Amino acid sequence: RIAYVNGAYVATRDAVVSIEDRGYQFADGVYEVCEVFRGALIDEDRHLARLARSLAELRIAEPVSAVALKIISREVLHKNKILNGYVYIQVTRGVAPRDHVFPPASVRPSLIVTARSVDPRKGDAAAQKGVAVATTPDLRWKRVDIKSIALLPNVLARQTAKETGAYEAWLIDAEGMVSEGAASNAWIINQSGTIITRQVDHSILRGITRTTLIDIISAHGLRLEERKFSLEEALGAREAFITGATTLVMPVVAIDGHTIGEGAPGPMALKLRSIFHDEAA
Ligand code: PDD
Numbered sequence: 075r076i077a078y079v080n081g082a083y084v085a086t087r088d089a090v091v092s093i094e095d096r097g098y099q100f101a102d103g104v105y106e107v108c109e110v111f112r113g114a115l116i117d118e119d120r121h122l123a124r125l126a127r128s129l130a131e132l133r134i135a136e137p138v139s140a141v142a143l144k145i146i147s148r149e150v151l152h153k154n155k156i157l158n159g160y161v162y163i164q165v166t167r168g169v170a171p172r173d174h175v176f177p178p179a180s181v182r183p184s185l186i187v188t189a190r191s192v193d194p195r196k197g198d199a200a201a202q203k204g205v206a207v208a209t210t211p212d213l214r215w216k217r218v219d220i221k222s223i224a225l226l227p228n229v230l231a232r233q234t235a236k237e238t239g240a241y242e243a244w245l246i247d248a249e250g251m252v253s254e255g256a257a258s259n260a261w262i263i264n265q266s267g268t269i270i271t272r273q274v275d276h277s278i279l280r281g282i283t284r285t286t287l288i289d290i291i292s293a294h295g296l297r298l299e300e301r302k303f304s305l306e307e308a309l310g311a312r313e314a315f316i317t318g319a320t321t322l323v324m325p326v327v328a329i330d331g332h333t334i335g336e337g338a339p340g341p342m343a344l345k346l347r348s349i350f351h352d353e354a355a
Pocket residue numbers: 107254255256257258259279280281282283284317318319320
């Protein structure tokens with residue numbers, strides 16, 4: 075496997091970063107995961123725009139232009155012969171002796187780009203059965219709109235979910251409201267058929283899949299409410315699903331062991347998944 079590391083394409087097993095990289099010492103960096111379907115990078119411009127925003131929020135310089143990043147991503151896909159899977163882009167504040175304060179501007183950010191092949195039929199098979207989610211308290215900081223590589227609460231939540239047999243963790247805020255998944259956005263469809271997902275502010279990541287699905291929902295004239303919903307409301311929902319670059323639209327059939335709807339993927343979630351496939355991917 076080949077990775078891009080600060081200007082060079084190298085074998086992944088030989089690719090190294092400094093022990094003084096601020097990503098390694100402070101998780102001082104941001105990332106993007108972009109889905110690749112039949113050779114195309116899905117919603118690439120939106121991913122690159124979000125990357126630029128995350129960098130600006132943390133006052134990290136853009137390591138290369140968006141145009142250069144597109145070329146690098148394609149080169150990494152090409153060198154690894156990947157048609158379906160993901161591109162991973164990570165930028166950190168660079169290499170400097172450990173000090174919480176930013177290094178001088180002469181320290182350039184570090185950029186790595188890797189790619190991974192995934193069989194799209196795997197996700198389709200999971201979607202036909204639907205997945206279970208398990209809830210855990212949302213222990214994250216107050217700026218999770220920034221796609222930071224500091225993911226320890228997400229890692230712990232996902233691990234706990236996995237240990238209970240669930241596919242994803244839903245993070246519950248201090249008010250008992252569902253924030254989002256550990257690596258996805260959370261959605262429900264209530265008994266009157268309204269699609270509900272949390273509004274964007276600093277408490278969730280503005281998912282690219284979420285944004286594109288909202289475009290689809292409004293183009294198809296479906297009812298959408300962007301607002302918080304409680305775990306209690308979710309347990310009484312007709313359908314539930316999650317969205318993310320690694321899952322697309324994935325039906326949820328159980329939350330903490332409670333069956334949602336009929337305990338099978340909901341018709342609306344499956345329909346949205348197929349429209350997403352046809353229109354966006
Ligand atoms: N995660 N919320 C969180 C906390 C996420 O980490 C992600 C994506 C999303 C969905 O965003 P998008 O639709 O842009 O993928 C929501 C990526 C896939 C990851 O960490 O692997």
